[in-house]
Amino acid sequence: MAEQEISTEFPFTKKRVSVLDSSIAYIDTGAPTSTSSTIIFIHGNPTSSYIWRNVIPHLSSIARCLAPDLVGFGDSGKMPANTYYLRDHVRYFGAFMDTLLPESTDPGKLFFVLQDWGSAIGFNWASQNEERVAGLVFMEFMLADMKLDNLPTSGQIFRDFRTEDVGRRLIIDENIFIEIILGRASRAGRGLAEAEMVHYRAPFLDPKSREPIYRFPNELPFDGHPADVDERVKAYFTWLMKTSIPKLMFWASPGAFISPDKAKELAAQMKNVQSVDIGAGNHYLQEENPHLIGRVTKEFVEQIWQEK
Numbered sequence: 001m002a003e004q005e006i007s008t009e010f011p012f013t014k015k016r017v018s019v020l021d022s023s024i025a026y027i028d029t030g031a032p033t034s035t036s037s038t039i040i041f042i043h044g045n046p047t048s049s050y051i052w053r054n055v056i057p058h059l060s061s062i063a064r065c066l067a068p069d070l071v072g073f074g075d076s077g078k079m080p081a082n083t084y085y086l087r088d089h090v091r092y093f094g095a096f097m098d099t100l101l102p103e104s105t106d107p108g109k110l111f112f113v114l115q116d117w118g119s120a121i122g123f124n125w126a127s128q129n130e131e132r133v134a135g136l137v138f139m140e141f142m143l144a145d146m147k148l149d150n151l152p153t154s155g156q157i158f159r160d161f162r163t164e165d166v167g168r169r170l171i172i173d174e175n176i177f178i179e180i181i182l183g184r185a186s187r188a189g190r191g192l193a194e195a196e197m198v199h200y201r202a203p204f205l206d207p208k209s210r211e212p213i214y215r216f217p218n219e220l221p222f223d224g225h226p227a228d229v230d231e232r233v234k235a236y237f238t239w240l241m242k243t244s245i246p247k248l249m250f251w252a253s254p255g256a257f258i259s260p261d262k263a264k265e266l267a268a269q270m271k272n273v274q275s276v277d278i279g280a281g282n283h284y285l286q287e288e289n290p291h292l293i294g295r296v297t298k299e300f301v302e303q304i305w306q307e308k
Helices: 086-100 117-128 154-161 164-173 175-184 194-204 206-221 227-242 258-269 288-305
Strands: 016-021 020-027 036-043 063-068 110-116 132-140 249-256 273-281
Touching: 016 175, 016 273, 020 086, 036 288, 063 086, 086 117, 086 227, 110 288, 117 132, 117 227, 132 164, 132 288, 154 164, 154 206, 164 175, 164 206, 164 249, 175 194, 175 206, 249 258, 249 288, 258 273, 273 288
Parallel strands: 036 063, 036 110, 110 132, 132 249, 249 273
Antiparallel strands: 016 020, 020 063
């Protein structure tokens, strides 16, 4: 259980930038000093930058904090093609980075804080721009070699999501990702507060707007499919296990993608990683113990920055 109250308030005013044929809304706290590092927070499905609301205040005094809403999520624009494949998100995020943090940015100044699909997008970018990355923070992240048969009983619903008629009924018509997987399963099954649910429901009140939520579980590279996603995830995962960039991995019990046993295994295999147990939690750890995540991440960033 979180040590401090988990606030429902969103104490930020979002900015907006045009990217390709759409737009991205994002939090930008500004740089405390001219030499500050920048921390990029990337959310997953079906959330938005709102999920970082209790984490960012721990870090905004020491770094510029950027937290985009992925295209199709939060207050960002839509994809005109209505596709929302991982490869599309990679393109839009790349354009976002090119606009806000062009290559002229000092090397080695960027930190990433990643969860769920945000990890696939962030690790992909970081692996291709390693010289610009100072540190990686991640939780409940996308693994290579995922297999449907290895999912816990509760995870077998992902088989249904990948059966088109059933998946569309559950995700688009019944909004199960918002109402059940995010809403009810969080906080040891106690669920999120109604004020929090209002934020998370807002971008998807119209069933037609839920295509982004539907697409992501169908992009999970179970048993090697889809092949392009499997290839991309394997590439960044191989890099992640070998790179000496400092890493901070949060995990919870029982976890979803990352069980305690998996966290122990990964910590033993990765280079230069700090592994932190946040306590009880499933998948959305930022809604379980955000203040611990914020405090430990601040210590991690400060230590690395002092060593530079």
